[in-house]
Amino acid sequence: MIKLWYQSLTRESEWPDYNVALARLLDQAKDDGTQVDIRGHQEPRRHWRSIRYLEFIETIEVLDNARQAEKEGYDAFLIGNIADPGLRQAREAVTIPVLGLCEASVHVACQLGTSFGVVTSNDSIGPRSPRTWRGTSWIAASSGYG
């Protein structure tokens, strides 16, 4: 039995259909015996394009939830956002493994090809892209949607 906390950076009431699709995707992809609990933001956040100041504020809830996941006996805490908000702080703060959407997918990509690209929601992500993908020579480029 593996029990995972999937921290969505959306508020379920504002993204109802996405949360249904996300749950279906995770259910299809998980191993038998894995339980994935999706938890969204409690505050009405993540409606806008990524802004550093707002992301910083939002990260407090991520860190609080990482600690809550540890208290509730989760085996790992997953941050489902490409900016990996709070990844390094949470990894320090709790004893359970903490993984981020960007870092995890980049590491997998590096095992499947010699270069990769990232399609972001807008052009502000690329220039401020996480060290996660700037730190590898395998990045080809990143691009916002057209």
Added chain:
Amino acid sequence: MNLEWLVDLNKGFVDPSAAQDILRRFKTAADELVDLGAEIVIPGVGVVAALLSAAGTPALSKGALTLNAVVALLKSAEMIVRMERLAGHRLTSRRASYARPPESQLAALRKFYGDIY
């Protein structure tokens, strides 16, 4: 797309034409990355990764592949949990980058910062 209001992506799960528009924009951006040398393309929005799974992932040019970031995150977590169980101990390094404060300092830290660690 260059989204200012990200919640608009939710329409892709209920409106087929909105879904097709998002998928078309994803493919256009992804193919541009392929032309720049990308062999693998990551949808850098969790919502789009879920939509690709629900509506179908478009084939990219030159045979490049799309990596579903949500699946990569989930399977990586399962792997690390299993590796910890095989090892019989935690595997996150505490030597430097993720070192926690010494136990002897926690009481003082909590006095100033509240219920942390």
